């Protein structure tokens with residue numbers, strides 16, 4: 001469990017990539033898809049094409065040196081992906097790499113990390129959804145806060161996420177099935193909100209989710225409907241325990257039962273109790 005958790009934390013390098021930009025030299029230490037070296041991330045700009053990429057960690061240099069650009073992707077691809085492929089080809093034709101070293105800068109314009117600037121960048125944005133701000137205001141442990149942040153950003157390694165990243169083990173529909181119900185593809189929304197297993201957990205807690213909504217809206221509306229204090233703490237802990245039950249099934253072959261989830265949830269609530277002072281959230 002612990003090692004799996006740290007794999008998720010390592011995903012926070014996404015955050016580092018969000019605040020660092022590369023001035024391209026040779027392009028050999030820059031990941032073409034997920035590092036920021038032009039105006040936007042390639043994986044975002046060409047998101048349809050990215051779903052078919054064989055090696056998401058390919059460097060800019062290797063990408064430039066690939067003679068047949070289609071060899072970098074699983075085929076066949078969608079029409080949209082094909083359109084993006086031709087645009088990418090044009091981008092690469094206009095790209096110049098040099099023999100200099102690649103250089104990294106923080107996007108506030110210097111090579112030095114400053115936590116105050118990072119804080120402003122991450123937490124003081126005007127458009128941060130309420131549901132994200134509530135994470136940091138909650139009394140949960142930092143580990144659970146980061147988990148919830150990853151959940152809301154859809155950065156958890158669900159099977160659907162692994163498929164989208166081109167993981168070879170998760171390219172067939174039957175490899176992406178939810179291990180809690182064996183009925184649907186394991187997306188973030190399915191696993192935490194729409195799965196019959198999760199629905200039973202939420203029913204016990206009297207938390208109701210609106211269907212087919214964006215995650216931030218779901219959370220904001222559920223909080224209004226809940227009408228009780230500590231909604232965010234209960235939501236975060238319950239979701240965390242669903243994630244652990246799911247991981248227990250995959251990595252330790254532990255049978256997922258509602259009883260086990262209830263026990264773990266109660267234990268986690270107990271561990272958190274001393275962190276929560278009196279007064280509603």
Ligand SMILES: [Zn+2]
Pocket residue numbers: 178179180181182183184190191194195196197
């Ligand atoms: Zn399910």
